[in-house]
Amino acid sequence: MDNLQDDNITLSPAAPVAVEAANPLFPVFLKLEELHTLVVGGGAVGLEKLSAILANSPKAQVRLVAPEIHVDIWALVAKHPQVELVVREFQENDLADKDIVLIATDDHVLNKAIRDLAKSRKILTNVADTPQQCDFYLGSVVQKGSLKFGISTNGKSPTVAKRVKEVLHEAFPEEIDQVLGKMGKIRAQLNGDFAEKVKQLNTLTEGLVRPVPKKKARFSLTSVLVTLFAAIALMITGHLLFTYIPLQSIGNAAMDVAGQIDSDILVFILAGFVAQLIDGALGMAYGVSATTFLLSFGVSPVAASASVHASEIFTSGVSGWMHLKFGNVNSKLFKNIVLPGVLGAILGAYLLFSFEEYLFIIKPIVALYTLVLGILILRKVLRKKVKKQPVKRLGFLATAGGFLDAIGGGGWGPIVSSTLIAKGRNPMYTIGSVNLAEFFVSIASSATFVAFAGISHWQVILGLILGGSISAPIGARLARKLPVKTMMIIVGIVVIIVSLRLIVMALPF
Ligand SMILES: C[C@@]1(CC(=O)O)C2=NC(=C\c3[nH]c(c(CCC(=O)O)c3CC(=O)O)Cc3[nH]c(c(CC(=O)O)c3CCC(=O)O)/C=C3\N/C(=C\2)[C@@H](CCC(=O)O)[C@]3(C)CC(=O)O)/[C@H]1CCC(=O)O
Numbered sequence: 001m002d003n004l005q006d007d008n009i010t011l012s013p014a015a016p017v018a019v020e021a022a023n024p025l026f027p028v029f030l031k032l033e034e035l036h037t038l039v040v041g042g043g044a045v046g047l048e049k050l051s052a053i054l055a056n057s058p059k060a061q062v063r064l065v066a067p068e069i070h071v072d073i074w075a076l077v078a079k080h081p082q083v084e085l086v087v088r089e090f091q092e093n094d095l096a097d098k099d100i101v102l103i104a105t106d107d108h109v110l111n112k113a114i115r116d117l118a119k120s121r122k123i124l125t126n127v128a129d130t131p132q133q134c135d136f137y138l139g140s141v142v143q144k145g146s147l148k149f150g151i152s153t154n155g156k157s158p159t160v161a162k163r164v165k166e167v168l169h170e171a172f173p174e175e176i177d178q179v180l181g182k183m184g185k186i187r188a189q190l191n192g193d194f195a196e197k198v199k200q201l202n203t204l205t206e207g208l209v210r211p212v213p214k215k216k217a218r219f220s221l222t223s224v225l226v227t228l229f230a231a232i233a234l235m236i237t238g239h240l241l242f243t244y245i246p247l248q249s250i251g252n253a254a255m256d257v258a259g260q261i262d263s264d265i266l267v268f269i270l271a272g273f274v275a276q277l278i279d280g281a282l283g284m285a286y287g288v289s290a291t292t293f294l295l296s297f298g299v300s301p302v303a304a305s306a307s308v309h310a311s312e313i314f315t316s317g318v319s320g321w322m323h324l325k326f327g328n329v330n331s332k333l334f335k336n337i338v339l340p341g342v343l344g345a346i347l348g349a350y351l352l353f354s355f356e357e358y359l360f361i362i363k364p365i366v367a368l369y370t371l372v373l374g375i376l377i378l379r380k381v382l383r384k385k386v387k388k389q390p391v392k393r394l395g396f397l398a399t400a401g402g403f404l405d406a407i408g409g410g411g412w413g414p415i416v417s418s419t420l421i422a423k424g425r426n427p428m429y430t431i432g433s434v435n436l437a438e439f440f441v442s443i444a445s446s447a448t449f450v451a452f453a454g455i456s457h458w459q460v461i462l463g464l465i466l467g468g469s470i471s472a473p474i475g476a477r478l479a480r481k482l483p484v485k486t487m488m489i490i491v492g493i494v495v496i497i498v499s500l501r502l503i504v505m506a507l508p509f
């Protein structure tokens, strides 16, 4: 808004300052689906008003009268069969039984005449070309599920109303609707003293206006699920460990490990630290970052890949827990992706052994896909307007993510997070939920890997885990602090670089 104050638009210094109420309009939210509305005029403005009505009240009872009706109105009404289109000039009996009339013909005199007829019947009117004759104005509307804002500039500037709408749309994450859903349920359950009820509702919603550290709901379904899965995962890991490596040899191995630890572990700790920092903040790229880092320090590719997978269980566990603690997890999204992701990972790890020879083809194909996602994310940021297109086949996306992650040695985050963010989901909640689910996905693939290949390279694994555990809380905090746009730009660039690198590596020359 700064440029409104500089040389672009000069306001007359003599302009009198209004002393009366700046905007005396009284806002209400009408149940248009239970009223009868008449629109007169079927041109560009008739279309705009009808679209606004149906976008808010899809089942609104509307009759639109005009000798010529815009093609887009016909197309719109095809999706709202209760709307009646009447192709002729306005007649007085169109006003019969109407509660509200919107007048939008291109004939100024006619508009005024219709308005006077409506007024004599005490029908509320909106006259598109004459604000002075309106009983009410339409507002710009922001909608997030059940939450709705109506914006009015008192007719001074519909364009500013539109801009304010865009700002508010950006500022509120879609998840606000979940909060409303939960509050609706709590509100219905609270009974007894009215004052006490209001006090409780105020306490519950305090965190919405003043971010206080979130206390986890004691028995939230997510935390029960997380504990349950973690317990099962630990049991499976323990079972595998003791089946394949007897207690005696673990003792011996521990002594060996202690004896072998040398200054190299600092490098592995650093690798874990850097990789988890990137992954925790951006929701992706732990595998790729850690592997790249280890390779550049001379660790063999096999050792690097095996250790990265094993250490990922611990690092993504800590990181997922931190996201949960900081309230970055959208439990609905988490629940929808965790099981398909785990199944995909098990399938991928199992099939890896039969598909190993085709990895050189699979990897660049996955990289090409993530490259496109990276470009899509950047394009969305640069275009500013992110239109949310819900991802319908979440389960399929998660299965593919888990599968390719196990096969390609990474890709859960880049595939699942990037797709969701590219489709307009809120980066903070997406990254939090995808990161928490990654814990279970990496347990699934690592357990399958261990079952086939056993565990080796203790020092590397230990270093990665130590480094990752230190930076996980920092990463989760960053994900909360970084502005949405900055996060999307970084995610986009990281995805593009990592994908290009994989594609270049796959080239035969
Ligand atoms: C909010 C929105 C709802 C909607 O209509 O759905 C809406 N106008 C929108 C857009 C818009 N309308 C116009 C432009 C072109 C730029 C410009 O002219 O400024 C744009 C901008 C654009 O399209 O980008 C032209 C225009 N509008 C009115 C006049 C007559 C006049 O002022 O004399 C003229 C001149 C006609 C001419 O010169 O021929 C009058 C009104 N328009 C209102 C509402 C009411 C006041 C709302 C408030 O208090 O802010 C009010 C008083 C009565 C009413 O219509 O209810 C919608 C937001 C879209 C969104 O949310 O995306």
Ligand SMILES: NC(=O)c1ccc[n+]([C@@H]2O[C@H](COP(=O)([O-])OP(=O)(O)OC[C@H]3O[C@@H](n4cnc5c(N)ncnc54)[C@H](O)[C@@H]3O)[C@@H](O)[C@H]2O)c1
Binding pocket: 040, 041, 042, 043, 044, 045, 046, 065, 066, 067, 068, 069, 070, 088, 089, 090, 104, 105, 106, 107, 110, 127, 128, 129
């Ligand atoms: N409020 C706003 O947001 C806003 C925005 C832009 C323009 N306007 C004003 O709205 C008016 C309409 O603009 P437009 O672009 O839709 O014009 P338009 O020429 O595209 O459409 C006019 C419509 O009125 C219909 N019409 C003409 N005579 C009629 C009659 N006797 N009975 C029923 N319908 C009749 C036509 O068939 C046509 O469908 C203009 O006066 C314009 O200044 C208002």
